[in-house]
Amino acid sequence: MLELHERLSEFSYGYGATREAEDLLSGLGIKTVPFLPSLIQEKSLGFDVAFNKPGVPLLLQFKLGQSVERFVRSDKRFPAPAVERPFFRFTIDTAEPDGQFETLLKAETDGAEAYYVAPRFADWPQYATFFENKEVLHRSVMISPTNIRNALIAKQAPDGSHRIVYDQSSVHVCSEPSEIEEVRPELMEDRIRDRLSHEARTLEDAVWQVYEGFENRAEIRRPQLREESLHSDYAAIVRTPDDSRRAQRTERLHRLKTKARSSEDAMGAALGLELWALGIQLLLVSKNDD
Numbered sequence: 001m002l003e004l005h006e007r008l009s010e011f012s013y014g015y016g017a018t019r020e021a022e023d024l025l026s027g028l029g030i031k032t033v034p035f036l037p038s039l040i041q042e043k044s045l046g047f048d049v050a051f052n053k054p055g056v057p058l059l060l061q062f063k064l065g066q067s068v069e070r071f072v073r074s075d076k077r078f079p080a081p082a083v084e085r086p087f088f089r090f091t092i093d094t095a096e097p098d099g100q101f102e103t104l105l106k107a108e109t110d111g112a113e114a115y116y117v118a119p120r121f122a123d124w125p126q127y128a129t130f131f132e133n134k135e136v137l138h139r140s141v142m143i144s145p146t147n148i149r150n151a152l153i154a155k156q157a158p159d160g161s162h163r164i165v166y167d168q169s170s171v172h173v174c175s176e177p178s179e180i181e182e183v184r185p186e187l188m189e190d191r192i193r194d195r196l197s198h199e200a201r202t203l204e205d206a207v208w209q210v211y212e213g214f215e216n217r218a219e220i221r222r223p224q225l226r227e228e229s230l231h232s233d234y235a236a237i238v239r240t241p242d243d244s245r246r247a248q249r250t251e252r253l254h255r256l257k258t259k260a261r262s263s264e265d266a267m268g269a270a271l272g273l274e275l276w277a278l279g280i281q282l283l284l285v286s287k288n289d290d
Helices: 010-026 037-041 100-109 124-132 145-154 185-198 203-220 223-231 242-259 263-276
Strands: 030-034 055-062 066-068 087-093 113-119 140-143 161-166 171-174 280-287
Touching (some): 010 055, 010 280, 030 185, 037 263, 055 100, 055 185, 087 100, 100 203, 113 161, 185 280, 203 242, 203 280, 242 263
Parallel strands (some): 055 113
Antiparallel strands (some): 161 171
């Protein structure tokens, strides 16, 4: 088993994937601006994007897991997934309150485009070649949190820690293998282009809906998690009380408004910062302002 972070940099991989997402959408006449944490330090905070035009937040969660030659079943009741060797895997926690998966799924439910993105290669020389040829995204797997949730439901699998296992042509969520429909970069392009062409919602409204939706992440939790939460390991996690978290978010947004060029820029920065704290990259996507 090879730990990918020993051969790849998550920062470099994420940078390459983000730049390619920008380039793909730019080729369709779509403006794409990533959130960078350094923006928070600017005296005049702003994004070069049209908040008053149709738009959508795009969320990318980068994952570096392991490259594996042999599948070892942790639960002997279930067969190994049908994958070619070598294959890859990474772990997600679909039950963690306010965690990465729940945040991505809630954002997607509220209208964002959200994807896990992970490499189908294992070392720096390969990455350098793919980056040079603008093939990083095409040499990666992209999975929406909704497709993961649907695959778990199809097997009546509970929420919790799950492995995403994939080779060059298929993706599965385990313990009991359930195949997941992946999203190729071309399909992501088509989805976003169609949404900007047929939906009237502005980027400002889309960002606000996702940001406000994070106040109610619990509403997307599956019933079993609500029923068992008091008896689970998650009950022991020290979390910021809801009232305190709301106050912190309100204060942060107020501070950002004092230095932003507009209230829309402040909202975009507040959403980007909240996602960045979880390791999620936000890109603001809108029709070109021409």
